Amino acid sequence: MGTITLSDIKIRDTLKPGDLGYIAYIHGELYAKECGYGINFEAYVLDGLKDFAKGYDPKKDRVWICEHDNQIIGCLVAQHRSEQIQFRYFIFLPEYRGLGLGKHLMQKFIAFMREKDITHAYLWTTEEQQAAMALYTRFGFELTEESTSDSFNKPIREYRYDLELA
Template sequence: MQLNDISIRTTIKPGDLGYIIHRHGKIYGEEYNYGVAFETYVGEGMHEFYKSYNPEMDRVWICEHNDKIVGFVLLMHRGNKTAQLRYFYLEPAYRGLGLGKKLMSLFMDFFYKKGYQSAYLWTTHELSAAASLYKKHGFKLTESKKSIAFEKPVIENRYDLSTIPKNY
């Protein structure tokens, strides 16, 4: 399997958001021992996203291979020309193909095309590969806090992008 075998769509179909919630709960439970609270957190965020969804300002990137969702990320508009990156995930078998880099490039392209001036995201200290990808696109760690929100001790990290990175 190669990157070219994977299609990426930007339309939301019935079942997509529920599936993304399900896969987040399942994968993060298996890989990081996150509890059901994480899945409900993702569900609440997806509900918030869809309630305010505006295709001119918001975007989903849904990766599919053989009619199966294998990756996802979204850009959610916030106030003051700010965007939030949320729910970035890749199925384990699809990691290392360059799909994460492609999704970040698509996110950044839409971010600049729509005139956003800043972006942010929250992640945990355990997701170092994702953090590395964010940093390559100009995001900087701006806040860290201890949390037990996902039924285990983690450090939640906020990354912000407030200027156009020189390497983009």
Template sequence: MASITLADITIRTYLQPGDIGYVTYLHGLLYKQEYNFGIAFEAYVAAGLAEFYQQYDDKRNRVWVAEHGGKIVGFLLLMDRGEAAQLRYFIITPGFRGLGLGKKLMDLYMAFLHECGYQTSYLWTTHELTKAASLYKSYGFQLSQEKESADFGKTLIEQRYDLVV
């Protein structure tokens, strides 16, 4: 099989039938495999994606669905929270990491954030996702809050990162 490059991946900015379920599935599967999260995390993702869809307005919200060969290999969304935008559900499947896809999705996120005139942006992650945190910090996000949690089937530290635009 030929090696995959960023040029082989397409990115669309709209949801299609199956996307919400598949992105929920990816989160449940990968976070179990890589971080031993429980099913409560998958339910959390499902509820958040349902909330996003129910309040969706393409002028203030956006998805970036990265695909290769018709299959979702990455995902990120910007959710309108008034003056703030929330970055949520950023995921890249293992075979597509290290290609620059994360940076590409973050660049698209930041461009839309500025285009919409948001004053701030924030996200929640956990202490175990150090590579993701490093990427967020490279875009100016700063750790602003930590709290211990067992919400996802194990004890961990949830972290909030904020960006002032």
């Protein structure tokens, strides 16, 4: 694989059969390798994706599926939650990190919020996601809650970040 640039990545905002299953697969495999998360984490992701699929409304929800050479390499999901939106499933395969894709998707997420007149978003993340947390705060998300969880087959700190748009 030669040098990959942001312009090599296609981003689609339509959901196709198989996408959510693949998103679960990427989360399960990648976080097992990188963070030591177990099968309970994959079950947690699958539960959330099942709820997203059942409630999916293209007028209220948005997906950004990132593809390179017709392969899903990352994604972001904006899931409606009454008057707010949840930022979820933000992940890229390691070889696609550092291209500016995260920043690009953050801009798309905030543009979607503005388009839908949504002023409040939130997300949950874990202590290992230092680079992601730096990106979140750069875009105005603020840490609002901390807790300890054992849902990932090991004790871990979880963090909630909230974003208020003016």
